Amino acid sequence: MTSTAVSYDRATELKALDETKAGVKGLVDAGITKIPPLFVHAPETTTTTTSKPPMHTSIQIPIINLEGRHADVIEEIRGAAETFGLFQVTNHGIPLMVMEEMVAGVRRFHEEDLDVKKKYYTRDLSQKVGFNTNLDFYRSKAADWRDTFHCIMAPEEPKQEEVPLAFREVMFEYANYIKKLGIVLFELLSEALGLNRDHLNKMDCSKGLELLGHYYPPCPDPELTLGASRHSDPDFLTILLEDHIGGLQVLYQHHWIDVPPLRGALIVNIGDLLQLISNDRFKSAEHRVIAKSIGPRISVPCFFRTYDEKLYGPIEELISSGSPPLYNAVTVRDYFSHFMISREQDGKSALDYFKL
Template identity: 45%
Template sequence: MDQHIQDLKEFDDQKTGVKGLVDSGIAKIPKIFICPPKNHHQTINPIDGMIKSPLKLPIINLDGFDQKGDGGRRAEIVDEIRRAMETWGFFQLVNHGVPAAVLADLLRSTKEFQEQPQEEKMEYYSRDHTRKVKYYSTGDLYLTKTAQWKDTLSFDFEDTTKMELESLPQICREEIGVYINSLNDLKNVLSELISEALGLGSDHLESLECLKIRRLLCHYYPPCPEPDLTMGILKHSDPYFLTILLQDHIPGFQVFHDNQWLDVPPLEGSLLINGGDMLQLITNGKFKSVEHRVIAGRVGPRISAACFLYPNGKNQIKPYGPLKELVSADNPPKYRETSFSEYVQYYASRGLGAAKALDHHFQFTNKTNGK
């Protein structure tokens, strides 16, 4: 067995994650965490970890979204979302309706899970994709062959209205359930507003059944002794339709915009919204799915929770393509039809850090006739 693969396996078999390395008191990171030079922080100063730039991610205030007609804010909010998704693919959302206490409880309970004695959480450590609840370090560890500086607690939900809470770790069971169910109203609002931002009826995305809450990843980024040599998460776009991200007060999240990596400073009480590859596909490129990453830092732990929205059940194998309402002779289809299941399978085969899967395999080369 190749020595590097053996080292990856030895780390994985310990089932203690990055947190276990930090607890052991290491002063230098193991070689399996050292990223290739192309993934290094480049012009980022690893001390403060951020690029200084006047560009800032759009902040959208959802207050008044239900006010229609003259004097209402809905049309203004829809226009802000349209511009953000066309230009950035991301926006920060405030006054979104999810109580601050619910956000705080999720972050706290995620931290408590990761910081409990190792033997209490090792039973959840797994790479079995059929398990609904699992804990692991670097999801594509053996594909990218580079460990990333984070541990993750992952949940897959069949039906968020009838969650089987007993399958969740007791230390964060109630908090996870409350948070996920609190997002149901928000994802319905986002579905309406994004539909309208596309110039379609407010129920259009709902009719496609593509925005169902399916997965929650709770990430834990321990402080890193050599943050300039590794990454929290390698660059990637999301393969889903929409992502709702909660992050704590510690910086590290960055988006690729205008040919540079830009810091997204934490904004207390906000949620970060971004379109995924499948949203870019069905909007024929009108709304962007943008690469992003998390840099490692000396300060931590940093906590975040990413909730992914995508089809459920049989809708995972039905074909999705550019919406007919958004294509024309002057704007022919840019992407071929694909099912969510097919797309995710191809995406997963490439690993994080690779060229964007949507552009690499699903984009038409002849955009004049869609063939």
């Protein structure tokens, strides 16, 4: 009998795993040879048969050299933001040594003794620092094969002693680099929209920063689950650092396209809120992470968003008689709440709630 055929009490199993505070890694450490039913996804969500476009056309994820000719960089970013919603950047100013130590630090934390990690385990989203498995553990139809550490780094940083020793020093250093890079990227994106260079930064798009450390253990049944389900990010912009394992895919013209790891590069993707304020000029990237039998895979996404009560709607300068506003204004907090609800509805974007 397969794991998908076993009758089980999902709520009870979710609670039992949550109470171990050991996450997915705890299951692997226990020596499981089959994934529990609560991680089994519907076959249509895990299929990779559509990962290549028709006729096997070669599609390459844009790689943008930030030290290139300024006008060319703007044009490349505009093209990527309007089509893929995702691109890679090189010559971004963050030393390779810092990036590699950040990845190593996340791995050290997730591979700490459980007694150390348990101190950070929480499902309270108001906590600035925390660790758990699956943000939407009790909402989703199937759990993802992933554990996550999270930390709010701006507008106010946590105290040093609140951050795990495993990556305490490098996290603050890396986050400072990311804050600076975020300001630069929002300047370039502003220009790509035909706005003044400081427009998006003046809107506080770069004000808030949340850093996550994902840990995807090797999976005994990778064809049955996902490392991260299909989603777009409920933020303005995401900057992603990942190791060499790979597995990230972006949805492009209804097909899943692999995003190959590139050493020294960072992945940048447009978030839902930037799609909203750009009035659909820029596209939020729908993406997922496939599960693998190798690993662990480590990734460090940094989300630019803040939770003040400021309303965000389509930018006035982008509105005209030929391009009317497409969305109602919304606070980031309300948008995130709808994002969590939409996670229960396969294929539905939280953006749909705010369309006019």
